[in-house]
Amino acid sequence: MPLSTELSPAAIALNRFGLGATPAPLPGDPRQWLTAQFDRFETTPPAFAALPDARAMLTAYQEQQRELRKQAPPPAPGSPMPPGKTPEQKLARRDFGQDVRALYGQAVQARTQSALTTPAPFVERMVHFWSNHFCVSADDIPVTAFAGAFERDAIRPHVLGRFEDMVLAVERHPAMLMYLNQNQSIGPNSPAALRAQQRGGNPRKQGLNENLAREIMELHTLGVRSGYTQADVTEFARAMTGWTIGGPNDDAPGDFAFHPQQHEPGTRMVLGKAYAQQGMDQARAVMADFAHAPATATHVATKLARHFAGDNPPPPMVTRLANVFQTTRGDLPSLYKALIESPEAWQPQPLKAKTPWEWTVSALRALGRNEPGALQMAAIQQQLGQPVWKPGSPAGWDDTAASWIAPDALMRRVExxxxxxxPLASQIDARRLAPQVLPGALTPAAQEQIAHAETPASALALMLVSPDFLRR
Amino acid sequence: MLHRRHFLSFAGIGAGTLLVAPHMALAAVETERRFVFIIQRGAADGLNIVVPYADPAYASLRGALAIDPAAAIRLDGTFALHPALKETAGMFAQKQAMFVHAVASPYRDRSHFDGQNVLETGGTQAYQVKDGWLNRLVTMLPKARDTAIAIAPTVPAALRGPMQVTSYAPSGLPTPSDDLMLRVGQLYAQDSQLHPAWAAALDARQLADGSGAKQDPASLGRLTASFLTKPHGPRIAMLETGGWDTHSGQEGRLANQLKALDSLLAALRDGLGPVWNQTTVLVATEFGRTAAANGTGGTDHGTGSVAWVLGGAVKGGRVIADWPGLANNQLYENRDLRPTAALDALIAGLAAESLGLDPDRVARRLFPLAGSPRPLTGLVGALPGVA
Structure with a gap:
């Protein structure tokens, strides 16, 4: 038996770049297998296309709530009925919550389906990467409704496009506008705010919310500690006022809308540059400059290198990727090609610990499953510690082993x-499958434990939790 | 009336869903004292938790978000507690809880992730220090027979470091077969990363045996207590709470968060029983929120906030504050509560007094880059069994 513990290039292409080997034959030329996927990627797989329209669901619900409010009896004197608390309103809210949770579950299944059957697993991995980079967190009902649509409509169409276009699609998406409160931000000197003040309204009720502006700079583009100040954040937040979600009187209710009457008038100074544009173009111009800034190139290059070449990304690789990002003005396929050409990403030792999502998808693929079927992936990922589209913070999931190789997480994977x-143990022989999905990557120790396991089920489970399979 | 630059401490007047990630991490050490650190991730709004109702600027800055002093629980002539914190108020009345206001870590920018990193590692800048201050604290205590243990899918940064710490969270999946468990153990035996994690997981399972598997705040409080009261169980625990980033809809969200934390603390106290007298709990957040309400019924990222100290032996019933004031020229960068107390100094003094260690040594070990802050002392009374 060969004492090979060096990962073969095929194993690296399939498991580190792709989403995990299947029982299918190995690719002939691993690098060519990766680049050829750019032409095979399916932007909107059928399962994603079939998702119910979150926008229609939300606007219908809001319409229903408006109607119910009108019908609600006036509160009895002395005991004010809080808004939205009539039995009908409560019932409608409960139904809506159930519909949204069902939609979320269906969207997670669609994501899984796509990960299992995609003809372009490397590009699909990049979708997951960008979806995490620009994450929303489905912690409330409206964002939960849009989480799947966000990945489908803001990330997937641009995964082989330009970074700038992805930024723009992401920041205009209702999921993002709601998640980071941009839809409520109003210029303090905008016509809308001034009118409200004239009417004697509370000026604090109509104002700036800098949440999205800050996270665009800190997380989506430039990166934290890249030299901007609080004043830059506030100025950019002012530029972004008016970017919101359309209401019932807009052309596209529930979709991105620009409301000029909420936009803060005037020229903005961001990172020492004056932006005299008026209206929607002002924030767009700032964002375009962010998207092409050297700090953004380094930020993106560092995260990409970390995802493929190890938790401590090699500085020369970061520099190379950042240069490609700069010279191609954020052309993502060029960036991926530079990644594939990086020797640091082809080191024949495992460089990364799989996240729960990566591990589950690779396990299903190794077992030859081509659909999630009755497996409820949303619940499984919750149990494994990485609920899909719910990282709980706009920074997304961490991409280092320290976050995932922890005692309880390990026990959960074994369980x-x-x-x-x-249900598969009688059909699959782990002794034959293991060398196939871990080509050249299976250690003799793992082979031996698999061969001597008490039952075929134990053998198969051991393959999935072997150190060789937990890493890529 | 409050005077700046005077260290004030006010005597007390006597009397939902927290989105708590089911995250708890524990470390076993040979001591009878317990120390629990609860982190509030997302920047908790100190000004609406311990409300400076006597500050003339408070009500106007907060507008509709201001906590009504009549509804809040009065702590002294200056501060009142958020009305959702009924159990905590009871502990305050019994002098088992106190607050340190206008407190902050050395971090002065407004990124959650950098702020949490500074709070957890004890550096002065983000990512400057690799391991967490709670892990360094564990190294200062005599090592227990069993390795350290944790309750969480992953180990939080404050507990990462050279001391083995484990994690545990209630599981809904069936237990693996003995054969599988055995072979997994053999398979990981030579793996420097997987082996310690696996060994720790086995310990945690044994300790948790018989504990409930629910993830609501009160159950987590009870689960923490059950770990801390095991004869050879862990003595240091960390719990992570999230959901404090209230940019909008703050009124209801903060009330729910606080209600949940309140019931977690009460369950922890009740579960610990007599051990509560040997336990200190610290609740802290990475930074505070803007003094003024924002335009969307919430508050944005700020600077100074409030830290909570609870336990059977703490010298509670007071709010420790060198109150900076909320007038515009008193605010930090004209927008945030100005920090006048160092969280590092609080942590060093509190941890030392709670665990019977020398405060200056603890300060040097936990915060070597902060110029060893002068620890805040006089927070914990003599513990049973301590000379």
């Missing part, structure tokens, strides 16, 4: 592996 293989 889940046993459950996953139970």
């Amino acid at each position: 889940f592996a046993q459950r996953l293989v139970a």
Whole structure:
């Protein structure tokens, strides 16, 4: 038996760049197999296309709530009925919550389906990467409704396009506008705010919310500690006022809308540059400059290198990727090609610990599943510690081993592996499958434990939780 | 009336869903004292938790978000507690809780992730220090027989470091077969990363045996207590709470968060029983929120906030504050509560007094880059069994 513990280029292409080997034959030329995927990627797979329209659901619900408010009896004197608390309103809210949770579950299944059957697993991995980079977190009902649509409509169409276009699509998406409160931000000197003040309204009720502006700079583009100040954040937040979600009187209710009457008038100074544009173009111009800034190139290059070449990304690789990002003005396929050409990403030792999502998808692929079927992926990822589209913070999930190789997380994978293989153990021989999905990457120790396991199920579960399979 | 530059401490007047990630991390050490650190991730709004109702600027800055002093629970002539914190107020009345206001870590920018990193590592800048101050604290205590243990899918930054710390969270999946468990153990035996994690997971399972598997705040409080009261169990615990980033809809959200934290603390106290007298709990956040309400019924990222100290032996019933004031010229950068107390100094003094260690040594070990802050002392009374 060859004592090979060096990962083969095929194993690296399939498991580190792709989403995990399947029982299918290995690719002949690993690098060519990766670049050829650019032409095979399916922007909107059928399962994603079939998702119910979150926008229609939300606007219908809001319409219903408006109607119910009108019908609600006036509060009895002395005991004010809080808004939205009539039995009908409560019932409508509960139904809506259920519909949204069902939609979320269906969207997670669509994502899984796509990960299992995609003809372009490397590009699909990049979708997951960008979806995490520009993440929303489905912590409330409206964002939960849009989480799947966000990945489908803001990330997938641009994964082989330009970074700038992805930024723009992301920041205009209702999921993002709601998640980081941009839809409520109003210029303090905008016509809308001034009118409200004249009417004697509370000036504090109509004002700036800098949440999205800050996270665009800190997380989406320039990166934290890249030299901007609080004043830059506030100025950019002013430029972004008016970017919101359309209401019932807009052309596209529930979709991106620019409301000029909420926009803060005047020229903005961001990072020492004056932006005299008026209206929507002002924030757009700032964002375009952010998207092409050297700090953004370094920020993106660092995260990409970390995702493929290890938790401590090699500085020469970061520099190379950042240069490609700069010279091609954020052309993503050029960036991916530079990644594929980076020797640091082809080191024959495992460089990364798989996240729960990566591990589950690679396990299903290794077992030859081509659909999630009855497996509820949303619940499984919750149990494994990485609920899909719910990182809980706009920074997204961490991409280092320290975050994922933890005692409880490990135990959870062993528990889940046993459950996953139970119905398959009579059909799959782990001794034959293991070298196939871990080509050249299976250590003799793992081979031996698999060969001597008490039951076929134990053998198969062991394959999935072996150190070789937990890493890529 | 409050005077700046005077260290004030006010005597007390006597009397939902927290989105708590089910995250808890514990470390076992040979001591009978317990120390629990609860982190509030997302920048908790100190000004609406311990409300400076006597500050003339408070009501106008907060507008509709201001907590009504009549509804809040009065702590002294200056501060009142958010009305959702009924159990905490009871502890305050029994002198088992106190607050340190206008407090901040050395971090002065407004990124959650950098702010949390500074709070957890004890550096002066983000990512300057690799391991967490709570892990360094564990190294200062005599090592227990069993390795350290944790309750969380992953180990939070404050507990990462050279001391082995484990994690545990209630599981809804069936237990693996003995054969599988055995072979997994053999498979990981030579792996420097997986082996310690696996060994720690086995310890945690054993300790948690029989504990409930629910993830609501009160159950988490009870689960923490059950770990801390095991004869050879962990003595240091960390719990992570999230959901404090109230940019909008703050009124209801903060009330729910506080209600949940309140019931977690009460369950922890009740579960600890007599051990509560040997336990200190610190609640802290990465930074505070803007003094003024924003335009969307919430508050934005700020600077100074409030830290909570609870426990059977703490010298509670007071709010410690060198109150900077909320007038515009008193605010930090004209927008945030100006920090006048160092969280580092609080942590060093509190941890030392709670665990019977030398405060200056603890300060040097936990915060070596902060110029070893002068620890805040006089926070914990003599513990049973301590000379």
